Amino acid sequence: MMTRLVPVLTFVIVIIAVWYAAAVQLNANWAYDKAKRAGVELNFTDLVADTWSQEKPRLPAPHQVGAEIWQTTVEKKVTSKRSLIFHSWITMSATVLGFILGTALGCALAIGIVYSRVMDMSVMPWVIASQTIPILAIAPMIIVVLNAVGITGLLPKAMISMYLSFFPVVVGMVKGLRSPDAMQLDQMRTWNASRAQEFWHLRLPSSMPYFFTSMKIAMAASLVGAIVGELPTGAVAGLGARLLAGSYYGQTIQIWSALLMAAALAAILVGLIGALQRLTLKRMGLS
Amino acid sequence: MNVISAAGLNLTFQTNDGPVHALKDVDLEIGKGEFVSFIGPSGCGKTTFLRVIADLEKPTSGKVEVNGTTPEAARLDRAYGYVFQAAGLYPWRTVEGNVQLPLEIMGYSKAERAKRASRVLELVDLAEFGRKFPWQLSGGMQQRASIARALSFDAGLLLMDEPFGALDEIVRDHLNEQLLHLWSQTQKTICFVTHSIPEAVYLSTKIVVMSPRPGRITDVIENTLPPERPLDIRDSREFLEIAHRVRDGLRAGHAYDD
CATH class of the missing domain: 1.10.3720.10 (MetI-like)
Incomplete structure (x- = not known):
């Protein structure tokens, strides 16, 4: 069991890491645009925080997708059109x-x-x-x-x-x-x-x-x-x-x-x- | 009446390299209750002859009769059991289930199937192994199960195509002994294809020596050994003399020239 679990988990962690990194990369433009209009300067932490929490990102971060799945499965009745x-x-x-x-x-x-x-x-x-x-x-x-x-x-x-x-x-x-x-x-x-x-x-x-x-x-x-x-x-x-x-x-x-x-x-x-x-x-x- | 009689039998395969004469002018009579071994090098037509008897190949010309009818009629009549070189047991059936398969196909009742399966498994010394699956058995036991399967529907004729060819010497000796015992118990006519001279001499009442290109019979030797044959008969003078004659027959067919 362990011999299978370790490589599989490693692989999943790598995918998620790449995913988060890609989210920063792909959503950065929109974050900079917003900052420019608001006239503020983005430091790296702000940038990351913004790219991982946009409403309509190019690439949503894993936790956003996870939250959406949670809301539309567990928190909705199965008869709902939104489930x-x-x-x-x-x-x-x-x-x-x-x-x-x-x-x-x-x-x-x-x-x-x-x-x-x-x-x-x-x-x-x-x-x-x-x-x-x-x-x-x-x-x-x-x-x-x-x-x-x-x-x-x-x-x-x-x-x-x-x-x-x-x-x-x-x-x-x-x-x-x-x-x-x-x-x-x-x-x-x-x-x-x-x-x-x-x-x-x-x-x-x-x-x-x-x-x-x-x-x-x-x-x-x-x-x-x-x-x-x-x-x-x-x-x-x-x-x-x-x-x-x-x-x-x-x-x-x-x-x-x-x-x-x-x-x-x-x-x-x-x-x-x-x-x-x-x-x-x-x-x-x-x- | 002869169980098998062939006269002027020819079989030619058409291949890309031209015609191959698998059997040429084969004449042979096999009486009821005989144990006939066919021996010869690869390509001498011994297996082909067995397949002609079994109606798995059609001769090109000549006459062959099984139980006084055509091989096809004999096959449709389920007149023979055929044991192949590999046991060919179905892995999804138990040993018992495998032995019952031909009986199922032939439409025997369930009770009759069970009765016959246990009887033939007894005959090949596998009575306790009926519930096992083939992979739980050794190679020799699997081959015995396949012999039991060929015996299950009580055909008078048993055709065996190098059934012990893939087994080691010790297992082979043991199975040869058992086969002789089985033959004396069941009184069946057996045609047995082999590569091994000692095997042929030990088992048969008649040894048919064949040679290749074209496949033909070069000698038919009546075996004079007594019916009761312990394994150490193979060291006797008489045994060695017959073996010698078989070897001479094989050599006369120029089997080792090429």
């Missing part, structure tokens, strides 16, 4: 729904690719092409089109998450389902196993290490998709909405606190999959 928990919840539901849809789509495509020669030859180029389109370009169209057919709310955002998250699952699962070696497949043949039996008994269990790794990437991609999906919906709710509103009004502290919440959310979701991975693979004797 970051509320916004995180909205984003998380879209992320998780999109992730589930994306994982299902990815697995279905992978099974098709592994078992059908036609799909093997034809699907992969389309899958790769789909990921070369910038998601920012396609997200508003998905929202608008789905809105036009009467689908609003969670699902359109989840579709964007799905669009991003199915890709790592397809790639990982194709590799995973093909991971049994020739001997293992021959062995199935000697028992005259059907393709379904081969799948359930051999290919699927063998693919599990690949499955969990793909799911971790898919979850992170899914979160990005959900946030991007919240931008063109008019910034109603969600972490993406907080980011957009923050940038409209120059609320940098709000932007940074939303960013940190998004990072924490990603860490929690990916961490959950990681825990599931360790548990499952250990039980399967694959780790």
Whole structure:
């Protein structure tokens, strides 16, 4: 435990130190401007104090972001529109729904690719092409089109998450389902196993290490998709909405606190999959 | 009736370097209850021949019959158990679960599966290890478990492709002894591919000597050793004479020229 804790803590302290230093550097201009107008001379202490406490700094100091997160999580009711928990919840539901849809789509495509020669030859180029389109370009169209057919709310955002998250699952699962070696497949043949039996008994269990790794990437991609999906919906709710509103009004502290919440959310979701991975693979004797 | 009969069997692989004659004009009869060893250097087609019997490769020409039908019909009928060089146990199944896998695939009832698994595990001396996972077993024990798995569905024919090739000498001796015992208990027909002359002579009733390029049979030796074979039979005169004949057969195939 200690051997991990010490390097991690050291790293965090270094980041925070650099962050504070950068805050002084980036916010200094505004501090000098204010001092000039007020006609006062700034000494170093005043400068530091000012750059770390501006209302709309270019780079808010860590404690400002921390305070903002504290106010908008602990001190607000979760039903409040100003609660970051509320916004995180909205984003998380879209992320998780999109992730589930994306994982299902990815697995279905992978099974098709592994078992059908036609799909093997034809699907992969389309899958790769789909990921070369910038998601920012396609997200508003998905929202608008789905809105036009009467689908609003969670699902359109989840579709964007799905669009991003199915890709790592397809790639990982194709590799995973093909991971049994020739001997293992021959062995199935000697028992005259059907393709379904081969799948359930051999290919699927063998693919599990690949499955969990793909799911971790898919979850992170899914979160990005959900946030991007919240931008063109008019910034109603969600972490993406907080980011957009923050940038409209120059609320940098709000932007940074939303960013940190998004990072924490990603860490929690990916961490959950990681825990599931360790548990499952250990039980399967694959780790 | 012969369990296996091959006549004028040819198999040619088309590779980028031109055709490779894996098997050329192979004629062989194997009767019920025989223990036949296939010995020869790499590339002599011994494994390929086993794979043809198992319907894992299709011959280019010639005739081969297993239990009087085609290899494919025999495979669909689950007429043989195949033991590969690696144990190939599934790490997510217990030893018992691994042994039951073919039974599950073949649709045996749960009770029947449990009964058969415990019987074959008994046969390979792994009765207490059914609940263990493969990684908890030594290499030799894993290979025994894989033999139990091949025996579980009671096929009359056992095809073994260098099953002890990756094990050390001491474990190998022990497993050879056990295999002979198992063979006398179960009365199965066994085809056994090996690199080792002592192993072939110790185990078999018939030794098929093969040589490469093209893969062919150069000698078929009837083993005259008595059925009861303690390990020290390998120091007897008769044993050494047969081993000598096998070595001559291998040399006659110019196996060591290149």
